[in-house]
Amino acid sequence: MNPQTAADFIRSITDLKPQVAIILGSGLGGLADKIDSPVIIAFDRIPGFGTSTASGHRGQLVFGSIESVPVVAMAGRFHRYEGWSNDDVAFPVDVMNTVGASHLIVSNAAGGVSLKFRVGDIVVLQDHINFMSGVFASDQGAPEKFAAPGCFNRPAMTYDAAMSQAAFEAAIESGFDCYPGTYLATFGPTYETRAEYRMMRRIGADVVGMSTVPEVLAASRLGMRILGLSMVSNVANPDKAVKASHDEVLEAGRAAEVKMEAIVRKVLQQISSSPLQSPPV
Numbered sequence: 001m002n003p004q005t006a007a008d009f010i011r012s013i014t015d016l017k018p019q020v021a022i023i024l025g026s027g028l029g030g031l032a033d034k035i036d037s038p039v040i041i042a043f044d045r046i047p048g049f050g051t052s053t054a055s056g057h058r059g060q061l062v063f064g065s066i067e068s069v070p071v072v073a074m075a076g077r078f079h080r081y082e083g084w085s086n087d088d089v090a091f092p093v094d095v096m097n098t099v100g101a102s103h104l105i106v107s108n109a110a111g112g113v114s115l116k117f118r119v120g121d122i123v124v125l126q127d128h129i130n131f132m133s134g135v136f137a138s139d140q141g142a143p144e145k146f147a148a149p150g151c152f153n154r155p156a157m158t159y160d161a162a163m164s165q166a167a168f169e170a171a172i173e174s175g176f177d178c179y180p181g182t183y184l185a186t187f188g189p190t191y192e193t194r195a196e197y198r199m200m201r202r203i204g205a206d207v208v209g210m211s212t213v214p215e216v217l218a219a220s221r222l223g224m225r226i227l228g229l230s231m232v233s234n235v236a237n238p239d240k241a242v243k244a245s246h247d248e249v250l251e252a253g254r255a256a257e258v259k260m261e262a263i264v265r266k267v268l269q270q271i272s273s274s275p276l277q278s279p280p281v
């Protein structure tokens, strides 16, 4: 599906041109209720979008503004473990970019792999490890896609330094714990064994989840500026088997929503007062 077809459908409903796209992870969808003058479009009405099946994901695009910045929020997302391909999961990013978004704030609920994290902590992503699938591979693509020019490139993915800085400032101002970190993406839907959590810690992961990376790679390919935020929904305990549950993940998300909101507002204030400048990397 061509993203322009979906964009044309959206344009028939709203002509708002969002500057910032926001993806709301598990339990974090309530931020969509903070959008001024919302125009809500269900995913299943949009050509090329699937239906969101994971619980805690509303399945709506919400257009409007926050801090006077035009935004579009995805309340819910698609995950590989629901049966979607990388291309399906990333398609909404393409569409939100086509209707105008030049910035992406992508959030998720994630397991805390680093031993310093507590439930509810926020991690500002600096990098990621892709254990989900081949970085450029489209699992539905024809075999020749794998030999396409450029397929051996290192992804140009990079998380935006100035947007990260604004997130840390929001945490200091509002008085909550917020750390830099690396996100590891698994295919899911199972959580990890203790041995897997130990392995992930040893290879440099701070948080682990089942989303975000396909969306970030798409946004990077489109030249969008990216802020990645994880909310620690459960912590990996190396000493005893602690069962993680999706209900616990959703509950932690709702409890941390106020922190996510503080960060989003701060980033948007900075974007509206002066377009965020990133130092060269």
Ligand SMILES: O=P(O)(O)O[C@H]1O[C@H](CO)[C@@H](O)[C@H]1O
Pocket: 024, 025, 026, 027, 054, 077, 079, 107, 108, 109, 110, 188, 209, 210, 211, 212, 245, 246, 249
């Ligand atoms: O990444 P989000 O969508 O926040 O959801 C996270 O929470 C779910 C597991 O409880 C998985 O889908 C994981 O990726």
Ligand SMILES: Nc1nc2[nH]cnc2c(=O)[nH]1
Pocket: 109, 110, 111, 112, 186, 188, 190, 191, 192, 208, 209, 210, 233, 234, 244, 249
């Ligand atoms: N893979 C994975 N995803 C999560 N999403 C929320 N918590 C977790 C977790 O512990 N592991």
